Amino acid sequence: MKTDIILAGVGGQGILSIAAVIGSAALTKNLNIKQSEVHGMSQRGGEVYSHLRISDQTIASDLIPLGGADLIIAVEPLESLRYLTYLKPEAWLIANSKSFINITNYPDEEKIFEEIRRYKNHILIDAEDIAKKIKTARSSNMVMVGAAAPFMNLTVEELENGIRSIFESKGEEIVSINIESFRKGRDFSLTNR
Amino acid sequence: MQKLLLLGDEAIAQAAIDAGLSGVYAYPGTPSTEITEYIQNNKIAEQRGIHSEWSTNEKTAMESALGMSYAGKRTMVCMKHVGLNVAADTFMNAAITGANGGLLMVVADDPSMHSSQNEQDSRYFADFALIPVFEPSNQQEAYDMIYSGFSFSEKYQTPVMIRITTRMAHSRAAVATKPMIEQNQISLPGDLRQFVLLPSIARRNYKQLISKQDIFEDASEISTFNSYFEGSDKSIGIIACGIAFNYFAENFEVGEIPYSYVKVAQYPIPKKLIQQLYASCDKILILEEGYPLIEKFIKGFHSDPKIIGRLDGTLPRDGELNPNLVGKALGKKLITQETVSTFVVQRPPALCPGCGHIDVFNALNEVLAAYSPGRVFSDIGCYTLAALPPLNAINSCVDMGASITMAKGASDAGLQPAVAFIGDSTFTHSGMTGLLDCVYEKTPITIIISDNATTGMTGGQSSHAENRLFQICEGLGVEKEHIRTFNPLKKNHAEAVQIIKEELEYHGVSVIIPQRECVRTLERTHKAK
Numbered sequence: 001m002k003t004d005i006i007l008a009g010v011g012g013q014g015i016l017s018i019a020a021v022i023g024s025a026a027l028t029k030n031l032n033i034k035q036s037e038v039h040g041m042s043q044r045g046g047e048v049y050s051h052l053r054i055s056d057q058t059i060a061s062d063l064i065p066l067g068g069a070d071l072i073i074a075v076e077p078l079e080s081l082r083y084l085t086y087l088k089p090e091a092w093l094i095a096n097s098k099s100f101i102n103i104t105n106y107p108d109e110e111k112i113f114e115e116i117r118r119y120k121n122h123i124l125i126d127a128e129d130i131a132k133k134i135k136t137a138r139s140s141n142m143v144m145v146g147a148a149a150p151f152m153n154l155t156v157e158e159l160e161n162g163i164r165s166i167f168e169s170k171g172e173e174i175v176s177i178n179i180e181s182f183r184k185g186r187d188f189s190l191t192n193r
Numbered sequence: 194m195q196k197l198l199l200l201g202d203e204a205i206a207q208a209a210i211d212a213g214l215s216g217v218y219a220y221p222g223t224p225s226t227e228i229t230e231y232i233q234n235n236k237i238a239e240q241r242g243i244h245s246e247w248s249t250n251e252k253t254a255m256e257s258a259l260g261m262s263y264a265g266k267r268t269m270v271c272m273k274h275v276g277l278n279v280a281a282d283t284f285m286n287a288a289i290t291g292a293n294g295g296l297l298m299v300v301a302d303d304p305s306m307h308s309s310q311n312e313q314d315s316r317y318f319a320d321f322a323l324i325p326v327f328e329p330s331n332q333q334e335a336y337d338m339i340y341s342g343f344s345f346s347e348k349y350q351t352p353v354m355i356r357i358t359t360r361m362a363h364s365r366a367a368v369a370t371k372p373m374i375e376q377n378q379i380s381l382p383g384d385l386r387q388f389v390l391l392p393s394i395a396r397r398n399y400k401q402l403i404s405k406q407d408i409f410e411d412a413s414e415i416s417t418f419n420s421y422f423e424g425s426d427k428s429i430g431i432i433a434c435g436i437a438f439n440y441f442a443e444n445f446e447v448g449e450i451p452y453s454y455v456k457v458a459q460y461p462i463p464k465k466l467i468q469q470l471y472a473s474c475d476k477i478l479i480l481e482e483g484y485p486l487i488e489k490f491i492k493g494f495h496s497d498p499k500i501i502g503r504l505d506g507t508l509p510r511d512g513e514l515n516p517n518l519v520g521k522a523l524g525k526k527l528i529t530q531e532t533v534s535t536f537v538v539q540r541p542p543a544l545c546p547g548c549g550h551i552d553v554f555n556a557l558n559e560v561l562a563a564y565s566p567g568r569v570f571s572d573i574g575c576y577t578l579a580a581l582p583p584l585n586a587i588n589s590c591v592d593m594g595a596s597i598t599m600a601k602g603a604s605d606a607g608l609q610p611a612v613a614f615i616g617d618s619t620f621t622h623s624g625m626t627g628l629l630d631c632v633y634e635k636t637p638i639t640i641i642i643s644d645n646a647t648t649g650m651t652g653g654q655s656s657h658a659e660n661r662l663f664q665i666c667e668g669l670g671v672e673k674e675h676i677r678t679f680n681p682l683k684k685n686h687a688e689a690v691q692i693i694k695e696e697l698e699y700h701g702v703s704v705i706i707p708q709r710e711c712v713r714t715l716e717r718t719h720k721a722k
Contacts, residue, residue: 010540023365027198035365037200040223040308041650044575046542060442062364065516067529078540084531102543104583107536115534 001031002055003153004064006083009075010100011043017141017166018073019050025154025162026054036062045102047079054153073148075127075141076100077112084119092121092151094189096144098128123147123189130184139181146185150193156186195370201361204332204368205271205299206231208339213374215266215294216244218254220622221651222273223308224362225301229271230654241376247648249657250593250622251276255283255298262296262352263388265380267343271299274315279593279623281318287352288322289398290388294377295343296352301362304483304513308650310573310590312511314483316460319354323402325409326354326460327418328435332366334418334458340371349405349412358482358513361436410461418458421466426451429523430474432467432487433457437480443516444523462487476501478522482514541581549709550576552681553643554586556689557612560697568608572596572624574616575649587614594623597640601631604638610697613640617658618648625669631702632670639696639703642666643681645711653714666704675699681707 005022009015019035026033036051051064066085073094074080080095087093095116099109116124127143142163149159160179167175199207206228209217219229232238232245244261248254251272258270270280277284277300284298300318303309319326327342329335338355346353386394413419424430431454433441438456445451453474455466471477471491479488479502492500501507507522508514517527544551554576561568571577571587572595579586589599600613615624620642631638642662648654658665666676677692679685689707696703 011542023198027367033198033366036360037363037365038307039227039363039652041542042307043652044542044545044578044650045540047540057447059366060447061439061516062360062366062436063440063515065443065520066527068516078537081534081537084533085529087529087531089530103538103540105538107538111536119531 001153002053002057003071004069005052005054005071005073005148005152006064006069006086007050007052007073008079008083009048010079010102011046011048013075013100014141015048015050015075018075018145019052020166021142021145021159021162022052022054022152022154023162024165025158028161029154029158031056032059034059034062047082049083071148071151073144075144077109077116077124078107081112081115090121092123092148093119094123094144094148094151095125096127096140097124098126098140123192125185125188125192127185130188131181134180134184135177139178142178142181143185146182146187147189149182149186150189196367197370198365199332199368200227200363200365201329201332201335201357202227202301202363203231204336205339205355205357206235207368207370208336209269209297210235210238210241210243211371211373212340212343213267213376214243214269215376216258216261216268217271218244218248218258218268219271220248220250220254220276221648221654222276222301223651224303224359225271225273225276225299226651226654227362228299247654247657251280252283255280255287258296258298259283259287259290262292262294263382265294266377267295269297269299269339272301273309274300274302274313275309275311275592276300277315277318284318285322286390288324288402289390289395291350291398291402292346292352293350293380293382293387295346297339297342297346297355298352299355299357302356302358302483304358307359310592312483314486315354315356316486317484319356319460320486323406324351324354325349325412326356328356328458328460329361330435330438330456330458332361332364332368335361336368336370338418338458345412349408351402351405356435358436360513406461410464413459413461413463414465416459416463419463419466420456421469422450422454422456424451424453427453427474429476429478430454430470431478431480432470433480434487435482437482437514437519440514440516440519441480444520444525457487462490467491471499475499478502478507480508480514480519480522485510542578543581544575544578545712547712548575549645549681549707549711550579550643551584552683552686553641553689553707554579554584556681556686556693557614557641558584558586559690560693561612564610568610569612569614570596570600570603572615572619574619576614576616576643593619594627597624597627597638598630600638600640601627601636604636609637611638612697613638615640615642616649617642617644617646617662618656620662621657621665625665628666628671628702628704629669635701637700639693639705641705641707644706644708646708647711647714649711649713653711653717662706666706671702671704675701675703676706677703678706678708681709
């Protein structure tokens with residue numbers, strides 16, 4: 001069993017919270033993990049990504065090879081397209097439709113959505129809208145974890161425990177908001193896949 | 194035994210704490226910063242009284258570490274690769290003094306220059322200084338090397354380099370920890386003149402260092418970190434160093450590598466292991482993250498055609514390796530179906546919205562519009578991003594502190610006005626001496642120290658300037674009336690323009706200090722409340 005995930009976003013969007021939740025879920029199953037992160041200059045509003053690898057066998061490389069990823073989880077639509085060459089055939093592309101525009105030459109959004117839809121196995125979800133309906137935009141990353149949940153070798157319970165362990169220091173209310181966000185994201189994928 | 198999910202940097206920090214560290218010394222620099230931060234935030238490190246405060250620069254850090262080693266305690270100094278240039282004087286000479294308490298020098302290289310101005314390979318520095326290097330291939334090895342590295346350093350009385358690269362520093366994996374070791378007691382060197390590098394003593398020490406080279410090499414040959422694997426396919430043998438080994442292994446199912454290989458993670462180069470591989474394989478592919486160091490040694494003057502790697506184009510000459518580049522070198526076909534559309538434009542990093550540097554540059558650009566372009570010498574920090582649109586405001590970024598001294602040289606050449614743009618932390622790191630040069634000669638120069646009260650680019654570490662910039666500049670001899678301050682806010686734009694204009698017209702040393710806290714650290718303080 002092996003799942004290779006590319007997380008993508010813009011510096012400051014907190015993609016590492018997604019990695020932390022999935023990583024924590026995988027750890028409780030005693031799986032091997034390697035998670036490569038981007039620190040430094042790109043964190044100032046540049047493109048950032050993380051390679052998250054989970055396996056029941058030894059993981060050699062910290063980086064996922066091109067054509068090797070099972071899943072891209074992107075918290076920003078333009079960023080979802082940047083790493084397509086990493087995808088395996090039949091892999092899934094999970095993209096948040098809420099754009100983060102901090103460059104003057106940001107492409108036409110419709111063109112981006114069209115390109116995402118062109119890819120057969122995709123989920124295009126407005127995570128921010130779903131999160132706001134629950135409480136605030138802050139939990140949109142957990143909506144994204146939920147949207148990706150049907151495509152990972154981890155159960156709902158394992159992932160919810162992951163959320164619990166990452167957020168429990170912030171209190172029960174924050175935990176339940178994030179778990180609800182996760183569930184809504186998952187429901188979206190189950191009905192729109 | 195406990196298992197923790199740690200970044201390579203954190204594994205190094207945890208191992209040092211567990212191995213009886215008494216002090217870490219460092220200046221922040223990507224990708225090495227998280228080592229020191231981990232120790233600063235670690236409760237046990239605090240209980241044990243482990244020194245972890247930031248140093249002014251890498252040189253002061255390394256000197257302090259050498260002092261702690263002199264006193265017999267275990268110490269570690271951490272920096273990014275270009276930080277080693279700053280500390281090079283100490284580094285080279287510490288090899289001659291030797292160590293007393295275990296002394297580990299962790300250097301984090303940044304191949305592909307993710308956050309750096311070059312991709313120099315620190316293994317060359319270690320070869321230059323004649324000291325051993327450990328280069329971990331995974332997080333567990335990083336932990337184990339640090340844990341055993343202190344006693345290695347003490348046993349051979351030598352500083353040891355731990356060389357990592359960006360992907361090792363910033364990748365997380367589970368790490369099994371070892372029992373906590375007590376810190377050393379103070380114990381001075383048996384020879385109290387060991388660290389006195391008078392020529393007569395230095396000559397003796399240097400001979401000793403040379404005589405240790407065979408011992409270091411023997412240690413590499415039998416090191417458990419280095420290994421030889423006998424494969425069935427002899428058409429090609431592989432030498433894989435550090436993290437490059439992982440990219441090699443990634444190309445095969447677990448336990449199914451057909452080729453013979455030598456994994457190198459401890460230097461000096463284990464010659465015998467490599468000779469054995471060379472003798473038994475038709476070709477030798479060398480995988481190194483960074484420069485082709487081993488490749489150059491083995492290929493030699495005669496350009497041995499049996500050796501392939503970065504020098505003959507089998508692999509790119511520059512940039513970091515990855516599983517695909519290594520796979521291609523092994524003759525594997527790349528399978529990807531997708532392509533990235535051309536409209537997916539780059540998203541370069543930028544100054545944060547609301548950042549004070551932006552207001553300073555807006556004022557500076559306005560004033561400089563009256564002069565011919567190309568007068569702003571800048572430095573290493575967030576403000577380097579002003580080289581990009583829309584600000585397009587700077588003309589140089591070379592090394593820590595070079596803004597002031599390059600502007601001085603240009604001013605000496607007749608380019609006046611000449612402007613230096615530097616941050617508060619970079620100024621105390623390496624800018625103060627350059628300012629003294631300007632004061633000494635009354636050089637016509639305008640120095641802007643954009644003070645955001647932090648070391649911003651690396652994530653907001655404390656800055657040694659600590660609101661003392663005015664006094665520091667005054668103390669160095671800048672005339673009080675030409676040290677100007679303002680608060681870089683939109684509403685103060687006219688004042689900023691006026692100040693910059695006046696000082697550009699002054700034929701002498703001016704220092705302008707715009708002061709406003711970094712928006713990121715401010716946000717963090719608010720959140721904490």
